Amino acid sequence: MELEDLTLMFEKAHFIRAFEGALAAASDAGEVPGLVHLSNGAEILELAVASALDLPKDQVTGSHRSHGIALSLGVDPLALACEILGREGGLSEGLGGTQHLIAPESGLLGSNGIVGGQVPLALGAALSAKTLKTGGIAVSYFGDGAANQGAVLESLNLAVVLKLPVLFVCENNGFGQSTASAYAAGGTSLLGRARAFGLAAAHVDGTDPLEATKTAHRLAAWVRDTGSPAFLEASVPRLSGHYHGDAERYRTTDGRSTDPLDRLEGMILSRDVPEGLVEDMKSRAHADALAIVDEATAAPDASDTALEAFMAEAQA
Amino acid sequence: MELEDLTLMFEKAHFIRAFEGALAAASDAGEVPGLVHLSNGAEILELAVASALDLPKDQVTGSHRSHGIALSLGVDPLALACEILGREGGLSEGLGGTQHLIAPESGLLGSNGIVGGQVPLALGAALSAKTLKTGGIAVSYFGDGAANQGAVLESLNLAVVLKLPVLFVCENNGFGQSTASAYAAGGTSLLGRARAFGLAAAHVDGTDPLEATKTAHRLAAWVRDTGSPAFLEASVPRLSGHYHGDAERYRTTDGRSTDPLDRLEGMILSRDVPEGLVEDMKSRAHADALAIVDEATAAPDASDTALEAFMAEAQA
Amino acid sequence: MTQMTLSQALNRAHHDVMAADDHIIVIGEDIHGGSGVTGGQELGGVFGVTRGLASRFGAGRVIDTPISETAFVGMATGAAMTGLKPIVEVMFCDFMGVCFDQIMNQAAKARFLSNGRFDLPLTIRTTMGAGDGSGAMHSQSTFGMLSSVAGLMVACPSSPADAAGLLKSAVAAKGPTILMEHKGLYGHADTVEDDLPAVKLGKGRVVREGTDLTIIAVSAFVHKAEAAAEALKKDGIEAEVIDPRTIKPLDEALILESVKKTGRLLVASEDAAFAGFADAVISFVTRAAFADLKAAPVAVTPLDIPVPYGRKAEAKWLPTAETIIKAAKQMMEA
Amino acid sequence: MTQMTLSQALNRAHHDVMAADDHIIVIGEDIHGGSGVTGGQELGGVFGVTRGLASRFGAGRVIDTPISETAFVGMATGAAMTGLKPIVEVMFCDFMGVCFDQIMNQAAKARFLSNGRFDLPLTIRTTMGAGDGSGAMHSQSTFGMLSSVAGLMVACPSSPADAAGLLKSAVAAKGPTILMEHKGLYGHADTVEDDLPAVKLGKGRVVREGTDLTIIAVSAFVHKAEAAAEALKKDGIEAEVIDPRTIKPLDEALILESVKKTGRLLVASEDAAFAGFADAVISFVTRAAFADLKAAPVAVTPLDIPVPYGRKAEAKWLPTAETIIKAAKQMMEA
Numbered sequence A, B: 001m002e003l004e005d006l007t008l009m010f011e012k013a014h015f016i017r018a019f020e021g022a023l024a025a026a027s028d029a030g031e032v033p034g035l036v037h038l039s040n041g042a043e044i045l046e047l048a049v050a051s052a053l054d055l056p057k058d059q060v061t062g063s064h065r066s067h068g069i070a071l072s073l074g075v076d077p078l079a080l081a082c083e084i085l086g087r088e089g090g091l092s093e094g095l096g097g098t099q100h101l102i103a104p105e106s107g108l109l110g111s112n113g114i115v116g117g118q119v120p121l122a123l124g125a126a127l128s129a130k131t132l133k134t135g136g137i138a139v140s141y142f143g144d145g146a147a148n149q150g151a152v153l154e155s156l157n158l159a160v161v162l163k164l165p166v167l168f169v170c171e172n173n174g175f176g177q178s179t180a181s182a183y184a185a186g187g188t189s190l191l192g193r194a195r196a197f198g199l200a201a202a203h204v205d206g207t208d209p210l211e212a213t214k215t216a217h218r219l220a221a222w223v224r225d226t227g228s229p230a231f232l233e234a235s236v237p238r239l240s241g242h243y244h245g246d247a248e249r250y251r252t253t254d255g256r257s258t259d260p261l262d263r264l265e266g267m268i269l270s271r272d273v274p275e276g277l278v279e280d281m282k283s284r285a286h287a288d289a290l291a292i293v294d295e296a297t298a299a300p301d302a303s304d305t306a307l308e309a310f311m312a313e314a315q316a
Numbered sequence C, D: 001m002t003q004m005t006l007s008q009a010l011n012r013a014h015h016d017v018m019a020a021d022d023h024i025i026v027i028g029e030d031i032h033g034g035s036g037v038t039g040g041q042e043l044g045g046v047f048g049v050t051r052g053l054a055s056r057f058g059a060g061r062v063i064d065t066p067i068s069e070t071a072f073v074g075m076a077t078g079a080a081m082t083g084l085k086p087i088v089e090v091m092f093c094d095f096m097g098v099c100f101d102q103i104m105n106q107a108a109k110a111r112f113l114s115n116g117r118f119d120l121p122l123t124i125r126t127t128m129g130a131g132d133g134s135g136a137m138h139s140q141s142t143f144g145m146l147s148s149v150a151g152l153m154v155a156c157p158s159s160p161a162d163a164a165g166l167l168k169s170a171v172a173a174k175g176p177t178i179l180m181e182h183k184g185l186y187g188h189a190d191t192v193e194d195d196l197p198a199v200k201l202g203k204g205r206v207v208r209e210g211t212d213l214t215i216i217a218v219s220a221f222v223h224k225a226e227a228a229a230e231a232l233k234k235d236g237i238e239a240e241v242i243d244p245r246t247i248k249p250l251d252e253a254l255i256l257e258s259v260k261k262t263g264r265l266l267v268a269s270e271d272a273a274f275a276g277f278a279d280a281v282i283s284f285v286t287r288a289a290f291a292d293l294k295a296a297p298v299a300v301t302p303l304d305i306p307v308p309y310g311r312k313a314e315a316k317w318l319p320t321a322e323t324i325i326k327a328a329k330q331m332m333e334a
């Protein structure tokens, strides 16, 4: 990767991190209606995947943990923040919220409150792309925990049977809530599972910008070119709790993974870059993110008029 | 196998075949309330599995196609016929019927109207056996079509995760209703799927009495001894329609499999057996089966008093 | 005007809508039939409703699936969000348990969660109904339950014309619509207009006019109610029979108008005895037209236990025209 | 008498029943917590209800599962058929969509299909309820829907004592029972008897006596109804508040007795606006006690759309004590 790609990724990753940090602070201050699940640790992987997509022709579905995915796809951060904060100007005027982020215009078909629920929906986007010959593909993110859910397992098979252009991205952060992935998943590997259903499959270290980018591009291109599904398992750390505020009593603090953002920083610093570049990028990303979340926080609560439209429609 | 084992299997297999033939005739005569799904072709495999079980300590769940399984386990044929015919004296006094055969006293925990629905239930029987240390195991039968159902896929995983003594028996008859198994199942083999979930797995030709018996015994013993789950895929022909009366327009008549009962007959005849033995066994089995189905047909419709007990209970 | 059965009318309507709009695709188990089987013929669904579609419109638009309802109902939902107008079949409504999340959470809520930024033109077809010895898991009627899920429209045709017409409206609707076809009605024949016109969702139909009591009946029960009304007439009781056709949204105005006229309400419905359609209508009418009611409303529903298999027991479980007649007479005497 | 929260009472009840009967096991996601994680502590469920069970009774009786609700609810059902008495947790009732077949077809019907030859002592615990910004898929209340499925018992405690007492009855019941705990009540504290006695399924409770109208309220709405009754008293209106505690079987006698006295019925319930619990009660009462009613019954339910996320919108969606007060006054004036 060119230095420029690395620094772009760095800025975006720090923007996501800072955006979620600001949300966490807003949550602590009582400004967020619901619980937020932060993407800390998965930013690099999600940016790598996004860089392989042709948006919004390609459509993505995500899990409950999709703030980072939304930003990686280029969803308007203010509309996103307003949605998460339940404020006016939110993507869905606050009807959806943190677990239901919808921005098809940017390629985000939707995120989901039901573990695995988003995966069959992605098959539909793939079917539309195939039937309408748009040249697009679908991407569905889900977690290691979701990989044990019937909806996901059936979808792996159906995608193969119908030869659908869909890329499954399993973010393996080692945990489903408090339960270790190693406990919850039988068999030796999720890759083996995917392959048994007939999927092309690969694993990446989701903290490695180069490998993640290369593999994401390779698989996305393969899906696009062959029209067949593929499966990417990415190891990513879950740097914080299951949700913001999770005390994580079930987890010891030692042995935590290192931060992929630091790894990327190291890679950039190892090249010949001007003094202060990294710090400048960081503070710019943080300042930008903070400003946006502040603006969202200052916005009024989303009004309830949207409800009336739906009530009226339901009657008619 | 000793000749005695072969002839015993032969008699039982013909009894099952004749029993179902009589049911089919009763159905044509308007005597059966619902549609029946016949086990034609799977008798040998089911008898092989049953011979490996310790009943009723072991408990079995089956699909919509479970007449043969019930008989293989030794369920009282008259009570079974009465249940299928909705007559007095039926296993459940006709409340369940052909798709809901329940005889735990013989090891049949239940058959099911929902494709795959019976499989999680078998995990429960295995959990009870494990927790209560009965020494029993659970067996769950399902079809190749069911192998694409979330309930089944989740169960394969859960059985491994919790280390449950359950033997999954996938009867692959090549069809889910009118749809070829080869079309509906992605990947190269169902065995591969099971192995990917961490199960010990084997395939047998379900028309081969020797191989089927040997493998069923081996896997059942392995489940019992290790307390871990295993997966048996058995190829069996579906000699008739999906249900009795299915015109099978989707299927050509040529290329049909040969009848496993003929194969067994050939094996017996190749040994040194008295003239007429085989014919005698057949006609005895057929006469017995016919007499029982006739007796059931002559019984009065199951009364509706059982309903009242449930109504009363629901109120209280 | 032509005479045809309900399944023929549905088949014709499928042909019509697929010919008119190539965004319409059909998805389900065995709806093409014989997929992966060499040498056989197209099946066209277990009740023949999708017959001839695959040979006419191709396997790309008539898609057989594995027995994976969650994956394919979800797929249809996602396809409806992204430009297609899928008709997806769940063979029996009893099987919706295995894919209920995709129905109650995904299909029902997605448009709301998007604040209406996308439409969700999804049609889910399914069968329902007891009376043919199919047992507890192939005989249920779940229209009340499905109607209780906000975001779903639910329609239950009682005639060939309504079946075809409601299908046409469903594929054109903005939100997800569930079309529930009673197994006992597929062979029911009646006259239809040649072009099988669309029937508006949310519009009920007065099947028979009357002045003494209002019978609200759904699907197969419409015919039982008609027979009951005919019999009641002999005793001098004039029953008005209304077929709401759509359960949700319900044609409240039509029902109220009738009850205001008759002062008496009987709801005859094959779904749940507790918190089902009958309760919904009785509650709605009592709340909205209490002063107009001359007698206690009556619900004619199956027993509040699973559907039994044996013939005698199933007959006891399932109300008949006789049950309606008896209930109506009791109400008139009260 | 002791003071404790609803989650503490439930936790104590779990300890009690597990100590008393070693056939009782607990199954679910994160109910032990930290399975497969080295070095951490037991979690005891996301709301702490199962805290301390694993360390006391061992991992053999307190079983963490993968996120595979169909498999583990089915497993619990099968275990209940074969000698165990499982308590299985579905974290939120909204998630029951993914395992609805095992609930509506398997657990609900198995005992019936066996003609009662086996009991099915299965308890399914779940949470429900809106009001905390959890959005459309973590806020639903599905007790009406579940009650419409023949074969299930459904209980919705409003107090710590009832929560503990209903759990004790559920584990001792012959058939499957769903215990629905409102998320907003876990922290609700009240006095309980020291031995947390069982509360009979099917027995409601008069929360407050009154003569002018009957308010039937469920779970968190019981507290709203009490507040409303208190406020109404200031205007000279004496409301009787009844908490049925069990939705199915419903304590019909208690409800009828009250309505016969007051002549007015208001049902306040957080579940479906259409074909939900409110409709079931209003329909039942109107059918059974029409002559006793002095005014049209009233339903206070959320709006008939999915649960919105934003605070203002969620507040508009969810009825409050104020909504009940207003509805009651209107009814009294009518």
Ligand SMILES: Cc1ncc(C[n+]2csc(CCOP(=O)(O)OP(=O)(O)O)c2C)c(N)n1
Residues within 6 Å of the ligand: A063, A064, A065, A113, A114, A115, A142, A143, A144, A145, A146, A147, A173, A175, A176, A177, A242, D029, D067, D069, D091, D095, D098
């Ligand atoms: C069907 C369903 N079951 C349970 C939950 C509760 N839940 C939300 S997130 C989660 C863990 C998911 O783990 P994983 O898929 O690995 O995603 P991660 O949170 O690690 O990103 C659970 C159990 C849910 N939302 N839906």
Ligand SMILES: Cc1ncc(C[n+]2csc(CCOP(=O)(O)OP(=O)(O)O)c2C)c(N)n1
Residues within 6 Å of the ligand: B063, B064, B065, B113, B114, B115, B142, B143, B144, B145, B146, B147, B173, B175, B176, B177, B238, B242, C029, C067, C069, C091, C095, C098
């Ligand atoms: C969840 C569900 N979907 C669909 C059906 C309808 N159905 C009954 S049997 C069957 C085919 C099953 O195929 P397979 O599992 O291979 O069993 P086989 O009939 O071949 O024995 C189908 C689709 C059902 N009963 N349940």
Ligand SMILES: [Mg+2]
Residues within 6 Å of the ligand: A143, A144, A145, A171, A172, A173, A174, A175, A176, A177
């Ligand atoms: Mg995870």
Ligand SMILES: [Mg+2]
Residues within 6 Å of the ligand: B143, B144, B145, B171, B172, B173, B174, B175, B176, B177
């Ligand atoms: Mg098969």
